[in-house]
Amino acid sequence: MTDNQAGIVTAGVILIGDELLSGLTQDTNLKTLAEFLGPLGVQVREARIIADDAHTIRDTIRAFSHRFDYVFTTGGIGPTHDDITADCVAAAFDLGISEREDALSELRRRYTDNELNSARRRMARIPDGAVLIRNPVSQAPGFQTKNVFTLAGVPRIMRGMLEHIPHRIRGGAQVHSRSVTAEGIGEGDAAAHLAEIARAYPGVSIGSYPFFNAGIRGVTFVARSADEAVLDRIQRELTDLVDNLS
Amino acid sequence: MTDNQAGIVTAGVILIGDELLSGLTQDTNLKTLAEFLGPLGVQVREARIIADDAHTIRDTIRAFSHRFDYVFTTGGIGPTHDDITADCVAAAFDLGISEREDALSELRRRYTDNELNSARRRMARIPDGAVLIRNPVSQAPGFQTKNVFTLAGVPRIMRGMLEHIPHRIRGGAQVHSRSVTAEGIGEGDAAAHLAEIARAYPGVSIGSYPFFNAGIRGVTFVARSADEAVLDRIQRELTDLVDNLS
Numbered sequence: 001m002t003d004n005q006a007g008i009v010t011a012g013v014i015l016i017g018d019e020l021l022s023g024l025t026q027d028t029n030l031k032t033l034a035e036f037l038g039p040l041g042v043q044v045r046e047a048r049i050i051a052d053d054a055h056t057i058r059d060t061i062r063a064f065s066h067r068f069d070y071v072f073t074t075g076g077i078g079p080t081h082d083d084i085t086a087d088c089v090a091a092a093f094d095l096g097i098s099e100r101e102d103a104l105s106e107l108r109r110r111y112t113d114n115e116l117n118s119a120r121r122r123m124a125r126i127p128d129g130a131v132l133i134r135n136p137v138s139q140a141p142g143f144q145t146k147n148v149f150t151l152a153g154v155p156r157i158m159r160g161m162l163e164h165i166p167h168r169i170r171g172g173a174q175v176h177s178r179s180v181t182a183e184g185i186g187e188g189d190a191a192a193h194l195a196e197i198a199r200a201y202p203g204v205s206i207g208s209y210p211f212f213n214a215g216i217r218g219v220t221f222v223a224r225s226a227d228e229a230v231l232d233r234i235q236r237e238l239t240d241l242v243d244n245l246s
Numbered sequence: 247m248t249d250n251q252a253g254i255v256t257a258g259v260i261l262i263g264d265e266l267l268s269g270l271t272q273d274t275n276l277k278t279l280a281e282f283l284g285p286l287g288v289q290v291r292e293a294r295i296i297a298d299d300a301h302t303i304r305d306t307i308r309a310f311s312h313r314f315d316y317v318f319t320t321g322g323i324g325p326t327h328d329d330i331t332a333d334c335v336a337a338a339f340d341l342g343i344s345e346r347e348d349a350l351s352e353l354r355r356r357y358t359d360n361e362l363n364s365a366r367r368r369m370a371r372i373p374d375g376a377v378l379i380r381n382p383v384s385q386a387p388g389f390q391t392k393n394v395f396t397l398a399g400v401p402r403i404m405r406g407m408l409e410h411i412p413h414r415i416r417g418g419a420q421v422h423s424r425s426v427t428a429e430g431i432g433e434g435d436a437a438a439h440l441a442e443i444a445r446a447y448p449g450v451s452i453g454s455y456p457f458f459n460a461g462i463r464g465v466t467f468v469a470r471s472a473d474e475a476v477l478d479r480i481q482r483e484l485t486d487l488v489d490n491l492s
Contacts, residue, residue, distance in 0.1 A: 018451055021290045022423070023280030024468060025455070027273070030295065034269030044267045046302075047295040049276065052453070056292075079434040080454040081441040111434075119437030137458070156458060177268070188325040188357075191365030195327040205264055207298070208326040209271070212383070212402060222270060 007226065009172035011037055012064035013047040016057055016075035016085055017153055020049050028155050029074045036162050041171025042070060052076060057088035065092065065148055070169065075153030077142065079119040089145050090127040100126045103141050110139040131168075136160040144168060173226035180238040183218035185245045186210070190219060193241050201225075201234060253472065255418035257283055258310035259293040262303055262321035262331055263399055266295050274401050275320045282408050287417025288316060298322060303334035311338065311394055316415065321399030323388065325365040335391050336373040346372045349387050356385040377414075382406040390414060419472035426484040429464035431491045432456070436465060439487050447471075447480060 013033055019025040027049065034044045045068060050056050057076070064071045076085030090097035103124035104116075111120060123140040126132065133142035135152065137160045142151045149165060151158045182190075187210045198206045204225040211218055221241075223234045259279055265271040273295065280290045291314060296302050303322070310317045322331030336343035349370035350362075357366060369386040372378065379388035381398065383406045388397045395411060397404045428436075433456045444452045450471040457464055467487075469480045 018453055018470070019455060019468065020276070021280060021293065022421075022470065023277050023284060023290075024423075026277050030266070031269050031272050034267060038269060044269075045297060047267065049293040049295075051291060052451075078454070078456065079437045081437070081444045082453055115432075115434070117434060117438065119441075120434035122437075123434075154456060154458070175268075177270075186361075188361070188363060188366035188369075191325045191327070191368075192363065195365075198327045205298075207264055207328055208324070209265060210324065210400060212400070222265065224264070224268065 007173040008175075009042045009070070009170070010045045010068045011042050011070040011072060012068040013044055014057075014060050014064060014071065014073040015047060015049045015153075016052065016073060017049075018052050018082075020075075021051055029151075029153070029158055032155065032159060032162070033072055033074075037070075037169075037171075038175065040166060040169050041174040042169060043175055052082050052084065054084055054088055054091070057085060058091045061089055061092040061148060065146060069147060071148040073148065073150045074158055077123065077140065077150060077152055079123050079140075083122070085150055086125055086127060086143075089130075089143075089148060089150055092148075093127065093145060095130075095145070096128045097125055098128070099124045102132055103143075106132065106135070106139050106141050133161050134164045136163065175224050175226055176228050176231055177222055177224045178231045178235040178238075179220055179222045180235060180242055181218060181220040182242040182246065183216055185219060185242065186217065187219050189245050190221070190241055193244075194221065197234060197237050197241070201230060203227075204230060204234060206234070253419040254421075255288045255316070255416070256291045256314045257288050257316040257318060258314040259290055260303075260306050260310060260317065260319045261293060261295045261399075262298065262319060264298050264328075266321075267297055275397075275399070275404055278401065278405060278408075279318055279320075283316075283415075283417075284421065286412060286415050287420040288415060289421055298328050298330065300330055300334055300337070303331060304337045307335055307338040307394060311392060315393060317394040319394065319396045320404055323369065323386065323396060323398055325369055325386075329368070331396055332371055332373060332389075335376075335389075335394060335396055338394075339373065339391060341376075341391070342374045343371055344374070345370045348378055349389075352378065352381070352385050352387050379407050380410045382409065421470050421472050422474050422477055423468055423470045424477045424481040424484075425466055425468045426481060426488055427464060427466040428488040428492065429462055431465060431488065432463065433465050435491050436467070436487055439490075440467065440484075443480060443483050443487070447476060449473075450476060450480060452480070
């Protein structure tokens with residue numbers, strides 16, 4: 001595990017919902033979160049996609065909270081019976097949970113007293129001590145409990161919530177990347193030389209991603225590191241590698 | 247946990263690759279696997295997206311192999327230095343691993359002797375006792391080790407491999423679904439009645455999925471169960487619920 005490398009700030013992502021495991025829904029939130037966190041200097045180390053099961057949700061939150069600097073959950077904070085994430089966050093940290101006036105105020109921006117029935121009021125149940133996260137799309141808030149950010153599952157709402165939290169995140173070294181794409185060569189042609197480059201730069205993640213698009217095969221090489229000078233050197237070596245094979 | 251419900255056959259999915267965690271690549275393999283397994287009577291219970299880290303891969307395979315009836319890994323079986331999944335499968339089961347003649351034969355269908363360099367020959371390294379899985383796209387095979395199926399990460403290749411394995415999977419009760427979609431109503435309007443329906447059918451997973459498309463909001467309710475007669479009853483109740491709200 002490289003979770004605790006010096007200077008590296010880590011995140012774990014927990015995507016909650018039966019619909020993601022049944023094939024009903026294609027998740028896109030993980031990619032959105034990774035693209036949001038990278039520029040803040042936070043690296044996603046692992047993601048889990050789990051069912052709407054209270055024990056699984058609680059245990060995963062608890063484990064991830066210890067293991068990573070930040071944790072992001074998506075899904076399960078709506079008004080229906082299968083929305084159990086808030087209770088699971090409270091259980092994970094042995095906290096109470098109750099309807100909160102600040103969360104109700106947010107809901108009142110959207111709903112009339114008549115619309116604010118008991119189901120919708122459930123969305124104002126927040127673990128004790130949690131700090132709300134504004135929802136600019138449909139008002140029902142997310143919340144932050146210690147290092148765990150609990151966000152909506154609907155992609156547009158999750159993206160809206162992310163706009164309100166960058167100042168709460170203290171990132172570390174920002175990891176940059178350089179990529180070199182070559183058409184018409186196979187991974188296997190480049191592999192030996194690529195392994196030499198990877199060995200020469202042990203702290204750098206160097207990946208090789210083949211593609212087959214509309215009959216054209218090729219490879220993209222991607223190097224990732226916090227050290228941009230090193231990345232520039234690697235990019236030149238990768239470019240030379242590709243030129244020698246073409 | 248509901249992993250061991252009577253008649254239910256379960257799967258865990260392990261998606262391997264730094265590129266899925268950095269935001270470089272959008273995974274689609276989980277949805278493909280869920281859609282492939284559902285009709286065979288296998289339910290995906292959890293998925294993990296993990297980095298190209300040998301210990302993490304090994305430990306996750308080992309844990310999932312005990313916990314689920316079937317396990318599917320994707321990614322990390324190509325010719326380059328970051329392709330370490332085969333070694334991790336071997337390590338997870340304390341098996342040897344070596345270049346295998348049956349796997350080399352597959353590679354020879356594609357590569358000349360000259361092209362079959364040492365990097366490409368790595369793709370013929372298979373854990374002892376594993377059964378190959380044909381790759382109709384680029385020949386480098388996947389393989390099955392006990393209850394673990396090791397597949398390619400490139401979506402087109404993974405889909406090709408899946409065509410060759412249905413006969414190796416012994417599914418259980420097939421889970422069916424019924425859905426009712428209603429535009430113009432909110433989840434919160436339906437929640438109380440929906441919870442009553444869910445309570446009346448404790449063995450059935452009933453989910454509620456709001457959407458906001460091009461200014462139109464609505465909800466899709468989805469019921470999932472092995473019992474189609476029960477699903478038909480629930481579908482009628484959900485339709486009544488929606489009619490009463492419209």
